[in-house]
Structure formats: structure tokens, C-alpha cells
Amino acid sequence: MPLVNMKPLLRDAMDNGYAVAAFNLVDYNTTKAMVKAAEELNAPVICQTSAKTIKYFSHKEIVSWVRTVAEDSPVPVVLHLDHCKDIAMIEACAKAGWTSIMIDASELPFEQNLTESLKVREIAEKYGVGMEAELGQIMGVEDDEHVAEEDSVLTDPADAKRFCDALDLSAFACAVGTAHGFYRGEPVVDFDRIAAINAATRTPMALHGGTGLSDETFAKAIARGSAKINISTNLKHVWVKSFVDYHLANPKDFEPLRVGDAQYQACKAMFHGFIEKFGGKDRGPAFLNKLPKAA
Ligand SMILES: [Zn+2]
Numbered sequence: 001m002p003l004v005n006m007k008p009l010l011r012d013a014m015d016n017g018y019a020v021a022a023f024n025l026v027d028y029n030t031t032k033a034m035v036k037a038a039e040e041l042n043a044p045v046i047c048q049t050s051a052k053t054i055k056y057f058s059h060k061e062i063v064s065w066v067r068t069v070a071e072d073s074p075v076p077v078v079l080h081l082d083h084c085k086d087i088a089m090i091e092a093c094a095k096a097g098w099t100s101i102m103i104d105a106s107e108l109p110f111e112q113n114l115t116e117s118l119k120v121r122e123i124a125e126k127y128g129v130g131m132e133a134e135l136g137q138i139m140g141v142e143d144d145e146h147v148a149e150e151d152s153v154l155t156d157p158a159d160a161k162r163f164c165d166a167l168d169l170s171a172f173a174c175a176v177g178t179a180h181g182f183y184r185g186e187p188v189v190d191f192d193r194i195a196a197i198n199a200a201t202r203t204p205m206a207l208h209g210g211t212g213l214s215d216e217t218f219a220k221a222i223a224r225g226s227a228k229i230n231i232s233t234n235l236k237h238v239w240v241k242s243f244v245d246y247h248l249a250n251p252k253d254f255e256p257l258r259v260g261d262a263q264y265q266a267c268k269a270m271f272h273g274f275i276e277k278f279g280g281k282d283r284g285p286a287f288l289n290k291l292p293k294a295a
Pocket residue numbers: 083138142180208209230
């Protein structure tokens with residue numbers, strides 16, 4: 001089916017107490033594996049792209065992969081742009097066929113962040129796509145940019161309300177104690193803050209830095225309004241490790257399709273696990289039934 005808009009999907013997730021898994025695709029094979037895993041579970045999925053992946057491949061290539069795999073699939077698939085600071089790139093994505101775009105101007109003071117984000121609001125309206133924006137700074141490394149723990153600022157619920165009221169977001173990214181990359185110790189996630197922000201904004205929350213969080217943390221965050229959970233670091237590791245492991249186990253096999261298939265199977269199993277853990281199983285058909293039928 002055609003790609004779906006992220007906004008009604010995340011509303012459905014928030015209203016029904018589940019979260020949609022969002023994976024940062026790295027190539028065609030991982031794109032195919034994430035949609036296949038969603039299909040096996042009748043679940044929705046978000047294929048998302050970092051700005052550096054788009055620069056490496058091009059808009060044209062990425063949209064063609066995601067459309068191709070989604071077209072033949074009965075489950076709802078969103079193509080989302082993850083953390084982007086470049087308004088020209090954001091508009092190029094919306095124009096090329098992304099069904100959701102993210103502006104990350106979180107390093108700027110509140111008013112400037114809101115001004116930049118409002119520019120993207122106009123782009124989202126022009127192209128009829130979903131939108132995510134960020135307030136507060138999530139620690140760790142994202143797209144080669146590092147935010148130190150002492151520089152991360154947890155999001156204030158009252159600021160969050162002003163920000164979300166002005167932007168009408170599909171997903172709200174905020175800092176609640178999670179981090180990009182691998183955790184060194186058990187992260188201190190501020191669940192009360194998640195609940196307070198959600199009560200104030202009534203906007204589906206995007207939980208960034210999903211890699212390495214416990215099942216209990218996921219469940220508690222989802223119960224408090226996290227409707228989109230991002231997984232990127234985990235995928236990078238499975239992608240490299242499955243390739244290396246296959247070669248070490250089969251040192252004489254130089255058939256690329258078998259190595260690629262080992263990667264595909266390992267990534268698919270990982271996607272399957274997260275989608276199920278976030279409560280996505282069987283949510284696809286239920287969501288699609290609620291959408292207004294095309295005339
Ligand atoms: Zn992120």
C-alpha cells in the first residue's frame with residue numbers, strides 16, 4: 001500500500017497504549033527486513049533516515065526502496081526523516097515522498113527553536129506530511145554530533161506545552177533521560193516527566209535512544225505516552241556483526257547473496273523483537289480500518 005502519514009498512526013498508538021517502532025534504515029536490505037518483520041506481525045512500522053544516510057545515497061534512491069517494499073505490503077509504513085537541521089533538505093524530503101519530517105533545532109534557545117520549527121510546520125502543511133520537532137537536548141551522539149551529559153537539558157513540561165500548542169506535531173521529541181548510542185550504566189529515565197509532558201501536551205512522544213533500554217523501561221514509557229520509539233545503534237551493531245559472524249563461520253563462502261541473507265535474517269529478527277515488545281502486533285489492520293476510506 002502507499003506510504004502513510006505519521007500523524008494519525010501515532011495518535012492511534014497513543015490512544016491505544018502501544019508504540020510504533022522506528023528504525024534507521026542503512027540500505028535496501030534493512031529496509032526490506034523492517035517491513036517484512038512488521039508484516040509478519042501485522043504491525044505498523046516507521047522506516048526512518050538520518051541526514052547522513054540521505055547524503056550518502058540520495059532522496060531518489062531511498063524513497064524508491066521504501067515505496068517498493070511498502071507497495072507490496074498490507075501493513076502501514078511511514079517514511080520519516082530523523083534529526084535534521086537543514087531546512088532545504090527537509091523540504092526536499094517532503095517533496096520527494098517522505099510522509100513525515102523532523103526538524104531538530106533543539107540546540108537553539110526556546111524562541112529561536114520555535115521559529116525554526118514553525119518554518120517546518122509550513123513545509124509539513126504544504127506537502128501534507130507528518131512532523132516531529134525537539135525541545136530539550138538529548139545526550140549522546142546523533143549524526144556525528146555529540147551532546148555531553150552535563151550539557152543535556154531535560155525538557156520542562158510547561159515549555160513543552162507552549163511548543164506543542166504552537167506546532168501541532170505528529171511526534172514530540174524531548175529529553176527525559178535517555179541517550180543516543182550505547183548506555184554505559186543503567187540510564188535514569190524520568191517517567192514522571194514523561195507523564196507530565198504528555199498530560200500537558202497530549203502529543204505522542206518520540207522516545208529517542210531506545211537501544212539498550214530495559215523491557216520495563218519501554219513498558220513504563222509507553223504507558224505514559226511514548227508512541228514512537230527510535231532504534232538505531234542496535235541496528236548498526238547487528239548489521240556489522242551478522243556480516244562478520246557469517247564470514248567467520250563460513251570462511252570459504254564468498255557468495256554475496258548468502259552473506260546478505262545472513263544480515264537480512266539477523267536484522268529482521270531484531271526488528272521483530274522490538275515491534276512485538278512495543279505492542280505493535282496486529283495493530284496494522286485495526287489502524288487501517290479506522291482511516292477514512294478514499295472515495
Ligand atoms: Zn534521536
